[in-house]
Amino acid sequence: MKSSEELAIGELAERFGLETHVLRHWESMGLLAPARRAGGQRAYGRGDLERVALILMGKEAGFTLGELRVLLSAADPMDHRDLLRHHVQELERRISRALAAKELVEHALACPHSFAECEHAREQIAGRIPEILEK
Incomplete structure (x- = not known):
């Protein structure tokens, strides 16, 4: 062009x-x-x-x-360092979650057991079940 x-x-x-x-x-x-x-x-x-x-x-x-x-x-995006820093923190959280998900899938691929029999899977599942809140 x-x-x-x-x-x-x-x-x-x-x-x-x-x-x-x-x-x-x-x-x-x-x-x-x-x-x-x-x-x-x-x-x-x-x-x-x-x-x-x-x-x-x-x-x-x-x-x-x-x-x-x-x-x-902005004339210079660096004028918004707080926004950029916050975004880096959010990216780090997302990367951490993605790595944990990748490890879980890799474990599932390598594990000879079903989810019901795999201790690692059972721990992961139990960790996702919220506790009952006291009233």
Whole structure:
């Protein structure tokens, strides 16, 4: 894409494998602000392509659209270190849960016993049953 070229919303959506309503939603949330052609049609330039790529990267990293709006509205995303630190903590919690799930599945694959007979599985199941709360 040459720097002077502009894309219509359908072209941009197709390029990223998105539906056009996604781009409109991002625009309504303040994440995108495309230029307008005569007649009001959206015109996306190189900066918009980079912005969409950045939004997708942020979503892959687990940020919500609201968090991305905050981060991308700042001149420097590092102005929001608290948000970034909180997100790192949340990612660490998710990684921990994913690793525990992976270990459970790996154990199930290697264990010759059924869930009813496997002591490890029985411990995991018992650990998920909530205690009765005293009234």
